Amino acid sequence: MVRKAGIFCLLITCLLFFSSGSYAGEPTNLMKQTIDKVLDILKNKELKKPQKTNARRAAIRNVVGERFDFEEMAKRSLALHWKKRTAEERQEFVPLFSDLIERAYIKKIESYTDEKVVYSGEKTENMYAVVDTKILTKRNVEIPIQYRLLKESNRWKVYDVIVEGVSLINNYRNQFNKIIREKSYEELVKRLKKKQEEDLLEKK
Amino acid sequence: MKIDKELAVGFFLLIGILALAYLSVKLGRLELMGGRSYSLYAEFEKAGGIKSGAVVEIAGVQIGKVKNISLDNYQALVDMSIDNYVKIQEDAIASIKTKGLIGEKYIQITPGGSDRILPAGGKMRETESAVDIEELISKYAFGKV
Numbered sequence: 001m002v003r004k005a006g007i008f009c010l011l012i013t014c015l016l017f018f019s020s021g022s023y024a025g026e027p028t029n030l031m032k033q034t035i036d037k038v039l040d041i042l043k044n045k046e047l048k049k050p051q052k053t054n055a056r057r058a059a060i061r062n063v064v065g066e067r068f069d070f071e072e073m074a075k076r077s078l079a080l081h082w083k084k085r086t087a088e089e090r091q092e093f094v095p096l097f098s099d100l101i102e103r104a105y106i107k108k109i110e111s112y113t114d115e116k117v118v119y120s121g122e123k124t125e126n127m128y129a130v131v132d133t134k135i136l137t138k139r140n141v142e143i144p145i146q147y148r149l150l151k152e153s154n155r156w157k158v159y160d161v162i163v164e165g166v167s168l169i170n171n172y173r174n175q176f177n178k179i180i181r182e183k184s185y186e187e188l189v190k191r192l193k194k195k196q197e198e199d200l201l202e203k204k
Numbered sequence: 205m206k207i208d209k210e211l212a213v214g215f216f217l218l219i220g221i222l223a224l225a226y227l228s229v230k231l232g233r234l235e236l237m238g239g240r241s242y243s244l245y246a247e248f249e250k251a252g253g254i255k256s257g258a259v260v261e262i263a264g265v266q267i268g269k270v271k272n273i274s275l276d277n278y279q280a281l282v283d284m285s286i287d288n289y290v291k292i293q294e295d296a297i298a299s300i301k302t303k304g305l306i307g308e309k310y311i312q313i314t315p316g317g318s319d320r321i322l323p324a325g326g327k328m329r330e331t332e333s334a335v336d337i338e339e340l341i342s343k344y345a346f347g348k349v
Contacts, residue, residue, distance in 0.1 A: 076295050079317040128329055141343055148330070164340070165249070165333050170297045173314050 027129035069157035070098035242324035251280030253309035299332035
């Protein structure tokens with residue numbers, strides 16, 4: 001009798017464990033933490049002042065950097081051409097790439113005004129995970145954003161973001177590939193650096 | 205002599221049947237042995253417009269075709285047969301594209317840079333579903349209730 005009750009309890013705990021594990025697991029919680037942290041920074045009235053823009057951006061960069069694996073993203077964006085790069089070239093490229101992404105998205109993030117983020121699903125498979133989120137804008141438009149995460153040395157990190165079904169990595173992969181095929185890798189680095197400088201000038 | 209003539213007719217008939225069989229396999233694009241291609245799976249949120257027989261391309265070159273599409277856990281599971289000589293990396297991205305504005309749908313693979321090659325029967329994890337232009341327009345033009 002006692003044994004039966006024991007087995008029953010075990011079954012119940014198993015069920016509970018699996019039912020909670022299939023939804024809102026570790027990757028979703030981690031994404032939620034990161035997004036909440038960014039939202040907190042954006043909501044912070046002190047940091048909203050124009051003269052604090054740089055401090056605010058640095059804070060956002062810090063939080064995002066913890067969760068996003070820019071080296072993996074750069075590697076996936078260069079794809080076939082990553083293998084041909086030397087260690088020095090790779091070291092040079094990763095910050096250029098993360099800068100490019102930052103410049104492309106920081107303005108969009110900063111234009112945030114009370115949109116809601118909904119976590120709509122998660123799928124984990126071995127070392128890969130997909131977290132589905134939706135942003136609800138004020139006009140009630142839903143923008144689906146999917147984060148793809150990879151577990152490396154026991155840490156979940158984002159390696160791709162899919163907005164409205166379009167992959168960020170694939171976008172850059174196609175563009176980089178085109179530039180490298182038509183011109184050269186050096187030309188790509190030159191263009192990235194030029195863009196970086198232009199934006200720096202713009203800021204001043 | 206008589207037997208020889210009959211033998212010759214039978215022989216020609218046999219050749220004719222073989223030729224017919226060859227032709228139907230070739231024209232019907234049947235794969236009897238499946239020796240020249242291997243199978244890869246890809247999961248799409250929406251497989252809109254892809255039919256079995258649709259072309260799979262890398263850089264505009266056909267490297268395989270769609271064998272079968274099925275529903276798996278409310279997602280589309282596309283079974284592709286890829287030519288043996290093409291190796292697909294683990295981080296390659298499969299996207300559903302349209303030829304021209306209203307052309308047929310096909311699957312485009314952008315090769316990745318990973319050292320890990322997908323084995324036969326493997327699953328492509330990185331996929332982009334077909335962009336539904338109508339849905340996008342209605343969403344941003346009218347908003348969602």
